[in-house]
Amino acid sequence: MxxxxxxxxxxxxxxLKKVLDREPPFDMMIHLGDAEGSEVIYRKWLPVxxxxxxxxxxxxxxxxxxxxxxxxxxxxxxxxxxxHYYNVSLDTExxxxxxxxxxxxxxxxxxxxxxxQETIDGVTLLNPGSLSYPRQEGRRPTxxxxxxxxxxxxxxxxxxxxx
Ligand SMILES: [Mn+2]
Numbered sequence: 001m002x003x004x005x006x007x008x009x010x011x012x013x014x015x016l017k018k019v020l021d022r023e024p025p026f027d028m029m030i031h032l033g034d035a036e037g038s039e040v041i042y043r044k045w046l047p048v049x050x051x052x053x054x055x056x057x058x059x060x061x062x063x064x065x066x067x068x069x070x071x072x073x074x075x076x077x078x079x080x081x082x083x084h085y086y087n088v089s090l091d092t093e094x095x096x097x098x099x100x101x102x103x104x105x106x107x108x109x110x111x112x113x114x115x116x117q118e119t120i121d122g123v124t125l126l127n128p129g130s131l132s133y134p135r136q137e138g139r140r141p142t143x144x145x146x147x148x149x150x151x152x153x154x155x156x157x158x159x160x161x162x163x
Contacts, residue, residue: 003073003146005156007032007082007110008130010059013041015131015141015161020045023145028073032110032128033057033082039065057082057110074152076105076124083109083127092116092125099123106154115142115158126156 004026009016029046031039034057043052056065069080079099086095088111099107106124114136115129129142136142141161148154 001028001074001148002026003148004029005032005108005126005128005144005146006030006131007128008034008057008113009036009038009132010034010130011036011038012132013038016042016143017045018161019131019143026145027051028053030080030108031055032080032108033065034059034110036060037063053080055080055082055110058084070104073106073146074148074154076148076152076154077103078106078108079104080108083111088112088127092118096120096123096125099125115144117144117156117158124156128158131161 004023006016028051031054033055035054036059039054046052054065056063056067071078088095088109095107095109100123109127112127113130113133116127118125128144131141131143134141143159145157146154
């Protein structure tokens with residue numbers, strides 16, 4: 001199973017469109033917030049059988065999207081959240097503790113526009129960065145691919161969008 005993980009597109013969708021043209025086939029797309037209404041377009045871009053999960057970000061108003069979601073992917077119980085309620089711009093401690101306390105294997109977040117991956121004490125935190133407004137050094141647009149093997153084990157790879 002292959003899962004595309006993106007975040008913080010803020011209604012600037014050209015780069016995501018490029019990824020959607022290049023990366024298929026994948027089984028699921030997770031957007032970790034601040035799509036700002038574009039989730040309607042993504043649903044149209046994706047094949048009907050591709051599952052789409054979009055979280056509510058701090059810039060998503062007037063929406064019925066959820067702020068948090070629990071989803072089991074292979075062996076991993078994943079907490080999906082934009083992350084601003086956990087002060088992820090400051091550091092990831094609060095989110096890590098919350099994920100640990102609630103028994104999650106993985107917590108995926110966005111908000112910082114900076115790619116991040118770290119496993120501590122059995123909990124993997126990851127952030128795919130932003131495809132539209134990257135803020136890390138070099139400011140390359142990024143996304144992640146989660147590959148789940150037939151035993152349910154997950155591997156994550158960070159990708160920079162190439163022109
Ligand atoms: Mn954002």
